[in-house]
Amino acid sequence: MLYKGSMVSELRKRSDAERRERTRLALMEAAGKVFVRRGYHATQVSHIVGEIDVGQGTFYRHFDDKRAIAGALFDQFAESLLAEFTPMSAPLPSGVEQYREASLAAAARAVQVLRSQRQLALLFLRQGASIDLDLDGQLAQILDRFVVLAKFHLDRAIAGGFARECDSEIVSQAIVGMALRQLDLWLGGSIDDRRVETAARELVEFAFRGFGP
Amino acid sequence: MLYKGSMVSELRKRSDAERRERTRLALMEAAGKVFVRRGYHATQVSHIVGEIDVGQGTFYRHFDDKRAIAGALFDQFAESLLAEFTPMSAPLPSGVEQYREASLAAAARAVQVLRSQRQLALLFLRQGASIDLDLDGQLAQILDRFVVLAKFHLDRAIAGGFARECDSEIVSQAIVGMALRQLDLWLGGSIDDRRVETAARELVEFAFRGFGP
Amino acid sequence: MLYKGSMVSELRKRSDAERRERTRLALMEAAGKVFVRRGYHATQVSHIVGEIDVGQGTFYRHFDDKRAIAGALFDQFAESLLAEFTPMSAPLPSGVEQYREASLAAAARAVQVLRSQRQLALLFLRQGASIDLDLDGQLAQILDRFVVLAKFHLDRAIAGGFARECDSEIVSQAIVGMALRQLDLWLGGSIDDRRVETAARELVEFAFRGFGP
Amino acid sequence: MLYKGSMVSELRKRSDAERRERTRLALMEAAGKVFVRRGYHATQVSHIVGEIDVGQGTFYRHFDDKRAIAGALFDQFAESLLAEFTPMSAPLPSGVEQYREASLAAAARAVQVLRSQRQLALLFLRQGASIDLDLDGQLAQILDRFVVLAKFHLDRAIAGGFARECDSEIVSQAIVGMALRQLDLWLGGSIDDRRVETAARELVEFAFRGFGP
DNA sequence: TATGAATGAGTTTTCATTCAT
DNA sequence: GATGAATGAAAACTCATTCAT
Numbered sequence: 095m096l097y098k099g100s101m102v103s104e105l106r107k108r109s110d111a112e113r114r115e116r117t118r119l120a121l122m123e124a125a126g127k128v129f130v131r132r133g134y135h136a137t138q139v140s141h142i143v144g145e146i147d148v149g150q151g152t153f154y155r156h157f158d159d160k161r162a163i164a165g166a167l168f169d170q171f172a173e174s175l176l177a178e179f180t181p182m183s184a185p186l187p188s189g190v191e192q193y194r195e196a197s198l199a200a201a202a203r204a205v206q207v208l209r210s211q212r213q214l215a216l217l218f219l220r221q222g223a224s225i226d227l228d229l230d231g232q233l234a235q236i237l238d239r240f241v242v243l244a245k246f247h248l249d250r251a252i253a254g255g256f257a258r259e260c261d262s263e264i265v266s267q268a269i270v271g272m273a274l275r276q277l278d279l280w281l282g283g284s285i286d287d288r289r290v291e292t293a294a295r296e297l298v299e300f301a302f303r304g305f306g307p
Numbered sequence: 308m309l310y311k312g313s314m315v316s317e318l319r320k321r322s323d324a325e326r327r328e329r330t331r332l333a334l335m336e337a338a339g340k341v342f343v344r345r346g347y348h349a350t351q352v353s354h355i356v357g358e359i360d361v362g363q364g365t366f367y368r369h370f371d372d373k374r375a376i377a378g379a380l381f382d383q384f385a386e387s388l389l390a391e392f393t394p395m396s397a398p399l400p401s402g403v404e405q406y407r408e409a410s411l412a413a414a415a416r417a418v419q420v421l422r423s424q425r426q427l428a429l430l431f432l433r434q435g436a437s438i439d440l441d442l443d444g445q446l447a448q449i450l451d452r453f454v455v456l457a458k459f460h461l462d463r464a465i466a467g468g469f470a471r472e473c474d475s476e477i478v479s480q481a482i483v484g485m486a487l488r489q490l491d492l493w494l495g496g497s498i499d500d501r502r503v504e505t506a507a508r509e510l511v512e513f514a515f516r517g518f519g520p
Numbered sequence: 521m522l523y524k525g526s527m528v529s530e531l532r533k534r535s536d537a538e539r540r541e542r543t544r545l546a547l548m549e550a551a552g553k554v555f556v557r558r559g560y561h562a563t564q565v566s567h568i569v570g571e572i573d574v575g576q577g578t579f580y581r582h583f584d585d586k587r588a589i590a591g592a593l594f595d596q597f598a599e600s601l602l603a604e605f606t607p608m609s610a611p612l613p614s615g616v617e618q619y620r621e622a623s624l625a626a627a628a629r630a631v632q633v634l635r636s637q638r639q640l641a642l643l644f645l646r647q648g649a650s651i652d653l654d655l656d657g658q659l660a661q662i663l664d665r666f667v668v669l670a671k672f673h674l675d676r677a678i679a680g681g682f683a684r685e686c687d688s689e690i691v692s693q694a695i696v697g698m699a700l701r702q703l704d705l706w707l708g709g710s711i712d713d714r715r716v717e718t719a720a721r722e723l724v725e726f727a728f729r730g731f732g733p
Numbered sequence: 734m735l736y737k738g739s740m741v742s743e744l745r746k747r748s749d750a751e752r753r754e755r756t757r758l759a760l761m762e763a764a765g766k767v768f769v770r771r772g773y774h775a776t777q778v779s780h781i782v783g784e785i786d787v788g789q790g791t792f793y794r795h796f797d798d799k800r801a802i803a804g805a806l807f808d809q810f811a812e813s814l815l816a817e818f819t820p821m822s823a824p825l826p827s828g829v830e831q832y833r834e835a836s837l838a839a840a841a842r843a844v845q846v847l848r849s850q851r852q853l854a855l856l857f858l859r860q861g862a863s864i865d866l867d868l869d870g871q872l873a874q875i876l877d878r879f880v881v882l883a884k885f886h887l888d889r890a891i892a893g894g895f896a897r898e899c900d901s902e903i904v905s906q907a908i909v910g911m912a913l914r915q916l917d918l919w920l921g922g923s924i925d926d927r928r929v930e931t932a933a934r935e936l937v938e939f940a941f942r943g944f945g946p
Numbered sequence: 947t948a949t950g951a952a953t954g955a956g957t958t959t960t961c962a963t964t965c966a967t
Numbered sequence: 968g969a970t971g972a973a974t975g976a977a978a979a980c981t982c983a984t985t986c987a988t
Binding site (some may be wrong): 138151 | 960962965
C-alpha cells in the first residue's frame with residue numbers, strides 16, 4: 095500500500111463524510127422550509143427532495159422517514175433553545191426593579207434566540223402538536239421548563255416580598271401563555287419584527303402591574 | 308321540459324329530510340369523536356363511518372371529503388361560540404370593581420360554553436392550525452374577535468380612568484394568550500375541571516394587578 | 521262489492537297503467553337526451569332521472585339497468601326504421617331513370633324517418649358500437665339489411681342491363697358507407713337541415729355516374 | 734437557493750431515461766392491446782398494468798388516467814397516419830387515367846399504413862367517438878383532413894375537365910364515407926385481408942364511373 | 947307504487963419505500 | 968453513495984343498486 099494512495103483515500107474519506115453531512119443539513123433545511131410552507135402533513139418526501147433537487151433515495155439514506163427528519167429538526171431546535179436557557183442566571187434578583195430587569199433581559203435573550211430560528215420556531219409552535227403524540231409531549235416538556243423557570247423566580251419573588259401572594263403555578267402558566275401568543279403573532283408575521291422589543295417591555299410591564307390603575 | 312311523476316306526500320318528504328339530517332349529524336358527531344381520539348390526520352373516512360356503522364358511500368353523500376366534515380364541525384363550533392359572545396354585555400361597566408366583575412362573568416360564560424363543547428374545543432385548539440391553511444385562518448379570525456372584544460373593553464376602561472395607560476393591543480393579545488394557555492391545560496386534562504373557576508378568578512386578578520406587590 | 525266501487529277501481533287501474541307507461545316513455549326520452557348530450561358511458565342513472573325529476577328507484581321499476589334502457593331505445597329505433605323499409609316497393613324499376621327515381625324516393629323516405637328520430641339516430645350511429653357487443657351486432661345487422669336491400673336492387677339493375685357489371689357487394693357497402701357519412705354530418709349538425717335533400721340527390725347522382733366526365 | 738448534490742454520470746441519466754421511455758411504450762402497447770380486446774370502457778387500469786406485469790403506481794407515473802393513455806395512443810396513431818399523407822403527391826395528375834392511378838396508389842398506401850396499425854385503427858374507428866367528446870373532435874378533424882385532401886384533388890380534376898361538374902364537398906365526403914365503411918369491414922374481419930386491394934380497385938372504379946352503365 | 951337515502955363492492959389514485967443502475 | 972424509476976399496500980372515492988318509508 096503506497097503512502098500517497100493512502101493519503102488520497104484519507105482525503106477522499108473526509109470529503110465524502112463532509113459531503114454527506116452537507117446533504118443531511120441541506121435536507122433538514124429544505125424540510126424546514128417546506129414544512130412551514132405547506133404544513134407538516136401536507137408535505138411529501140418528494141417535496142422535500144424536490145426543494146434541493148436531490149433524489150428520493152437520497153432522503154432515505156439520511157432519514158428513516160418524514161417523521162424522523164421532523165424529529166431531527168425538533169431536536170436541533172430544542173437543543174439550541176435550552177442551551178440558551180439552562181445556565182440559570184447566576185445572581186438571583188433581590189428587589190422588584192432587579193427582577194423586572196432580569197425579566198426583560200430574559201425576554202431579550204429569548205427574542206434573539208428565536209429570531210435566528212424563526213422558521214423552526216414557527217413550525218413547532220404551530221404544528222408541533224399535530225405531528226405526533228411523542229413530539230407533542232416533547233414540546234409540552236419544553237414549555238413546562240419555561241413554566242417551571244418562571245414559577246421558580248416568581249416563588250422567589252413572593253418569598254422575598256417583592257411580589258404579591260398568588261397562585262404562582264397559574265400565574266406562571268399565564269405568563270408563558272402570553273409569551274406564546276406574542277410569539278405566534280410575531281413569527282407568523284402579524285407583528286413587525288422591529289416592534290418585538292417594545293412588545294416584550296409592554297408584556298413585562300403588564301405582568302408586573304396588570305392593567306389596573 | 309321536465310316530466311314530473313306523481314307527487315309524493317309531504318310527510319314522506321319530511322321524513323326523508325329528517326333521516327338525512329339525522330345521518331349528517333351522526334356523521335359529524337362521530338367525526339368529532341374520532342378526530343379527538345386519533346387526531347385529525349390519523350383519522351380515515353373509514354374510521355368515521357365505522358364509528359356509527361354506516362356505509363362509506365353515505366359519508367360521501369354528505370361531505371366531499373374529510374376536510375369538509377372538519378370544516379362543518381368548525382363552523383358549528385365557531386357559531387355556538389360566537390353566538391354566546393356577540394351580544395355584547397349591554398351596560399358597560401363603570402368602575403374597576405364592575406369591570407372586574409364583568410370580566411369574571413365573561414370568563415364564567417366562556418367556561419360554560421367550552422365545557423359543553425370540550426371535544427371540539429380541544430380538537431380545534433390543538434390541531435386546527437394543522438388541518439388546513441384555510442381553517443387555520445378561520446381559527447385566527449375567531450381568536451381575533453376575542454382580542455378585539457378585549458381591546459374594546461380595555462380601551463373603555465383606560466378612557467374611563469379605571470385602567471392604566473398601556474398598549475391595549477398588546478395587552479389584549481396577552482390576555483387572550485393567557486386564556487388560551489389555561490384552556491389548553493384544562494381541556495387537555497392537566498387541570499382539574501373543578502378548579503377551572505378558581506383559575507379564572509386568579510387570571511382575572513393577575514390581569515388587573517399583575518403579580519407586583 | 522258495490523258496482524260504483526268496482527268501476528272506480530277499474531278507472532284507477534287504467535290511470536295507474538297509463539301513468540306507468542307515461543313514466544316509462546319519459547324515462548326513455550330523458551335517457552335519449554342525456555345519452556346524446558354526455559355520451560352513453562359518461563351517463564349515470566342519476567343523470568337520467570335527474571333530467572325529469574324522478575326518483576332513482578323509479579328507474580329501476582321500469583328498467584333493469586342503464587343497458588336495458590339503451591336496448592329499449594334501440595329496439596324502438598330499429599322498429600320504426602325497419603317498419604319503413606321492410607315493405608319493399610312493390611313494382612321493381614325497369615330502366616335507369618326509374619331506378620334513379622326509386623333511389624331518390626327511398627332516400628327521401630329515409631331522410632323523413634330519420635328526421636323524426638334525429639336524437640336516437642345520432643346516438644346509435646355514433647355510440648352504438650361502443651355500448652355493447654350485443655348492440656353492436658344488432659346495429660351491424662340493421663346496416664346489413666340496407667346493404668342487402670341495395671345489393672338486391674343493384675343485382676336486378678345489372679341483370680336488367682341498366683347498371684354496369686361490378687362487384688355488387690362492395691358497391692352496395694360503398695353506397696351504405698357514403699350514406700352513413702352523410703348522415704353523420706347531417707345529424708351531427710355539420711350540414712344544414714334544409715340542404716339534406718339536395719345532398720341526397722347529389723349522392724344518388726354520384727352513385728350512378730361517379731365523378732368521371 | 735437550491736442545493737445540488739454530487740453530479741450523476743451522464744450514463745446513468747441516459748439509462749434511466751431509456752428505462753422510463755421503455756416502460757412508457759410498453760404501457761401504451763399494453764393499453765392498445767387491452768383496449769382492442771375488451772373495449773375502452775370495459776378496460777381498467779389494472780388490466781393494462783396486468784398485461785405487462787408492472788405496478789399500478791407505474792401507470793400513474795406515466796399517465797394521468799385511462800383517458801390520457803388513450804389520448805397518447807391516438808396522437809401516435811394520428812401522427813403516423815398524417816405523416817404518410819401530408820407530403821402531398823408531388824406531380825398532380827393531368828388526365829383521367831393518371832388520376833385514377835394516383836387514386837389507386839393513395840388507396841394502396843393507406844391500406845399499407847393501416848395494416849401495420851390494424852389494432853389502433855380499429856380501436857379508434859369503432860370506439861373513438863365514445864371515449865370522449867374531445868377525442869371525438871380530434872377524430873373528426875383527421876377525417877376532415879382526408880375530405881379536404883380528396884376535395885383538393887377532385888376540384889383539380891373538375892377544373893382540368895377530367896371530372897364532371899359536381900358538388901365536390903359532398904362527393905368528397907361520400908368518398909371518405911365509402912372508404913370508412915370498407916375499412917370497418919376489413920379491420921373488423923368481415924373482409925379477407927387479401928381481398929382488400931381488389932376492393933380498393935373496385936371502389937376507385939365505382940368512384941370514377943358509378944354503377945351506371 | 948314512487949322515492950331518495952343508504953349501501954358497499956369495485957375502482958381509481960396516492961405516495962412512502964425499495965432497488966436496479 | 969446517489970439516484971429516480973418502479974412498486975403496491977393502503978386510502979379515497981364512485982355509482983349502480985337496494986330498501987325502508
